[in-house]
Amino acid sequence: MSARNSQNNKAAARERLRAERERQAKKDRARRQLVVGISAVAVLAAAGGIGYAVVQSNKPSAWEAAADAKSVTAPKNTTGTDGTTVVIGKESAKKTLELYEDSRCPVCATFEQGVGATVEKDVADGKYKIKYVGATFIDDPTAGEGSKNALSALGAALNVSPEAFLKYKSALYSTEFHPEENDDKFAKDSYLLKVADSVPALKGNAEFKKNVEGGTFDAWAMKMSKAFDDSGVRGTPTLKMDGKPVTAAGSDNPPLTAAEFSTAIAAALKA
Numbered sequence: 001m002s003a004r005n006s007q008n009n010k011a012a013a014r015e016r017l018r019a020e021r022e023r024q025a026k027k028d029r030a031r032r033q034l035v036v037g038i039s040a041v042a043v044l045a046a047a048g049g050i051g052y053a054v055v056q057s058n059k060p061s062a063w064e065a066a067a068d069a070k071s072v073t074a075p076k077n078t079t080g081t082d083g084t085t086v087v088i089g090k091e092s093a094k095k096t097l098e099l100y101e102d103s104r105c106p107v108c109a110t111f112e113q114g115v116g117a118t119v120e121k122d123v124a125d126g127k128y129k130i131k132y133v134g135a136t137f138i139d140d141p142t143a144g145e146g147s148k149n150a151l152s153a154l155g156a157a158l159n160v161s162p163e164a165f166l167k168y169k170s171a172l173y174s175t176e177f178h179p180e181e182n183d184d185k186f187a188k189d190s191y192l193l194k195v196a197d198s199v200p201a202l203k204g205n206a207e208f209k210k211n212v213e214g215g216t217f218d219a220w221a222m223k224m225s226k227a228f229d230d231s232g233v234r235g236t237p238t239l240k241m242d243g244k245p246v247t248a249a250g251s252d253n254p255p256l257t258a259a260e261f262s263t264a265i266a267a268a269l270k271a
Helices: 002-060 061-068 106-125 137-142 146-160 161-172 189-196 207-215 219-229 257-271
Strands: 084-088 096-102 127-136 238-241
Touching: 002 238, 061 219, 084 161, 096 106, 106 127, 106 161, 127 146, 127 219, 137 146, 137 219, 146 161, 146 189, 146 207, 146 219, 189 207, 219 257, 238 257
Parallel strands: 096 127
Antiparallel strands: 084 127, 096 238
């Protein structure tokens, strides 16, 4: 091989090496740009996700929105501001028993199971009317929804009739359907509808079902809950006649048996 051919071969080899290095450099630059692009997209996506999460966390919940609602659909058979006055009984009854209850309240369940039938009979007989005030404070410690949802469903029952309201309230507090205080069963519309199936006026009632599932009376329930909060009453069940507490004889506790209640109500009616 001549010296000239040797030099030409070396030059060609160097050119191939330079070209290869340039191609590799281009690949490396393209790879770096791809990685940077993907990273930028990931960062933007993460930022977007964080932003979405922040926006979502700042949005009011459905119940908060209901509480702030300017327009309230009140059930039939109500009066007063936003329909929060619920009075059931004969017009001829001269006395009104105020009854403050929370649907998830276990002591309310004890009261209703022991005394509810007596109250219903007394109201039917015209001894007194009842003014119902619903509370939802048991939901608060655990961010529950059962008290609020049950109160809304009670509004749907009241929209059917006062009698349906009383029967449904009794069913909600019954030994068969009332859950433990820490079990938020009433948060499920399906469970509230199951309870309603035990009330003839509500079983298969399409309008009642639509109002429960559609939350027709959610805003009303929140206004009713505020009425309870504004009442100054701090526990449930609380009973009052003419603004005075109705309690078991010799105590500050509500009467939880029919005998205790009959004694207490007789004294209250005479006062």
